[in-house]
Amino acid sequence: MSLFPALKPSKKPRIGLYSVGLRAYWEQFPGLRDRLTAYGKFIERRLSAWGEVFNFGLVDTESEGRRAGEWLSSRQVDLVFCHAATYSTSSTVLPVHQICSAPVIFLNLQPTARISYEQSTTGEWLAHCGACPVPEFANAFNRAGIPFRVVNGLLGLDRSPDISLADEATAGRPEAVRAWREIEAWARAAAVPRTLRYSRFGFLGNTYSGMLDMYSDFTMIQAQTGLHVEVLEMCDLDRMLRAVTPEEVKAKLEEVRHMFVISGDSPSDPIAKRPTDEQMAWSCQVAAAQERLVREYDLDALTYYYHGAPGGEYEKLQGGFIVGHSLLTARGIPCAGEGDLKTNVAMKICDILGTGGSFSEIVVVDYDDETILLGHDGPFHIAISEGKPILRGMGLYHGKQGTGVSVEAKVKTGPVTTLNLTQTGDGKLKLIISEGASTDGPIMRIGNTQTPVKFREHPDGYMARWFAEAPTHHCAMSIGHNASLFQKAAELLKMAQVTL
Template sequence: MKVRIGLYSAGLNTYWGQFDGLYDCLMGYNKFIQRELEAYGEVFNFGMVDTEENGREAGEFFNRNNVDIVFSHSATYYTSATVLPIHQLNQAPVIVLNLQPAPEMNYEKTGTDRWLAQCVACPIPEIANAFNRAGIKYRAINGLLGLDYTPDFSFAEENTKDRPEAIKAWKEIGEWCKAAMVKRSLSHARFGFLGGYYSGMLDMYSDFTMLQAQTGMHIEVLEMCDLELYLRQVREEEIQEKLKEIHEFFQISGDSPSDPIAKKPTEEQLTWSAKVAVAQEKMVEDKNLDSISYYYHGQDNYYEEIQSGFIVGHSLLTAKGVACSGEGDIKTALAMKIADLLGTGGSFCEIVAADFNRDTMILGHDGPFHFKISKGKPILRGMGVYHGKRGSGVSVEAKVKQGPVTTIGITQKVNEKLHMNISEGEAIDAPILMNGNTSTHIKFADKPAEYMDKWFAEAPTHHLALSVGHNKELFKKVADIMDISYSVF
């Protein structure tokens, strides 16, 4: 879903009649920022705010256009009274851009007019104080503007697009835009909850009203009979097409050399998984779902047979952007959806074990896997039994590609508020079990015992989402913009 971005530049109207060319130069900067922001979403540019009156007009302009985030460009000095009304009227998160056009001024030639185009940091303390006293949360990005040209008005070199101060600033701007996109997308998202929780997993249990209140997502409560209805509609040609897709995505295993319950999947198991996958996809499309959390146990009934085919179809759906989490863990489905929206994967995980010889934590699960983080084709294994659960079926065994990874876990604390746990590490190539479960060795900054000391202190759930890349700063901004507390370790 496209983010709706608000933009304005702030200045002081007294200057325009005093210094020829200043206003046009500053509006050139404004148009440059608009052009760069358009890479992230739809931009609603008010232009120059230079009086209290048009500050109020800008606030109403952003309200009419339902913006998700507003970038406040400090173009020159301006009074705080000019821009405060904007953010009293409009409640979207505000990011103040303190982006100097030139690395240094041309000290021999620069007069007051050219200096005013460079003194962009001057009003920031004033606006920070005013925002703080008005109870308006603000964030500031400091650095260089990153122009790819030098305006005629300038006496200094302003082509700074390759300067680290510009690259860092625009990386932050992009991250804020992506974070706002996540918030907008979740406020329009429909999360399916199929079946129930794994009985006794108290960390899984969530208040659906609380989840909608804090994220905006709608939760559609589903029953196994809903899925069974779609299963009855599946045609033979759809099964064959899905089997073809399964063979393209997965490697079909032989018997595990180490675990007697992990076997080569039978043709019957694969065909059943394909049929269930078709029904899952039909349900997702018909009910317009963006995510599914699921779990079911019964007494050797047909619904339990349906569940035996869940993992393959849910992995295929996860690869298509429909985050699927097992054991009824809707909070981890939320973490997976956030990672997926940001293009970083998001695979269902828990602690498998620690390897104290390699100083790694092994993370994985027998549930849905996100192909974006896979090293090679995931393997399908037939399971004679699911550990700790009723039933049998086909499971996914995979290893995460080597390189930087970030875990994101969403939990709920004693205050009933959501909390995000974030941790960066490196996935390394090391042996894994051949038991039908995804598992990967991850080396974090701390050794395993010290890492777990910090992790467990944050009251986590025992599941989390695993993403590729170092995404700490991105996930922090998502938490910030959604008003969710977070910890980084």
């Protein structure tokens, strides 16, 4: 999700599709084969809204199944939808997925809500009996050790084909809407593993000393997600800084004024004041250098932290980080502070799926409103902001070195989902998913992001269950209720997940 054109758009998923049938039917029931092929073309058109679709067509024998498996493998598809168009033997379908290892979803999409009992012929019935072979497929795949999922519902055509004896205009039926919502989620989720496999995450500086939950093995991260970690030094950014032109600084300042409200002094916190002209100019110069860094190293995300010696050049440089990293996050390059690579991956997952993904941690609990404030000092995902974020000049960054400009903002009021990426004791990554609602409750005026979130149970109960999952103490906040979407992404990544 980008507020402005993304510096690097996410990859489109490559979606495989085929329909199944029984070859013996085609001579017995003229028109049936063409009718089922047309259903497959309809599914192809719908799927093309969410990815690049490779439709093999109709598979009706085991030898054709082998050919389909080879064809889909050669297209390097991320996910395969098997349309159970009519009855087919499991021996026709199993070879496809013994050859093509992409995850498979069986589509049991009946064209009509109710057949015409009085008029129906055997050929008409066969056009509607997609559910018939699915138990057979499930049994064969289970015994072959091949995971699968099934989507049940109505096909959702806008009009009935001329050949049909039943009403097939089911697009508005809840069974069709529900099924296509599920199909869309699978298709969109397939963009996550594909994009991560081609992603370059910059790791600038180090991890905040002592935050043991955030330390990760770069090899383990790449092994389980496919992303590459490019280790960067502050001198790399400093080199970019020295090349920044006055025109670039001016352009960044215009961008900042368009995206932010420049605050006055905080009415409550003496360290949060109106940013000075010098602070703004420095933040924009650093922001221009940060964009240069992203472009030179072809980054898709950036994890960063640098403490800096008091009074040193790099202390001053890191003091200007927050504005630029917020601008990058708004353009599809999520930036995570304190060296938290795992949360940066969670933010990138949210961004790939178009749901935001702002860097957060527990700020404070409001027991009167029964909300938990989630936020952080540092960058904010501007695209999911409730109104324009505010920039404040900070006399100090709590727990860190230096001074500079910080962001004060909250996420849009309405449904939200937090996504936490943690690491278990055996070194495996695990997603922790929580749905709730951002409220219109008050926030502090201290130059930090804060969003009051009401989860589905009392804060104490929610925190007890969240803490029991051993999370990383940061998380990514997304807009919308996205648990189903995140669960599918986890499954396609072969990653453990828990939804609270």
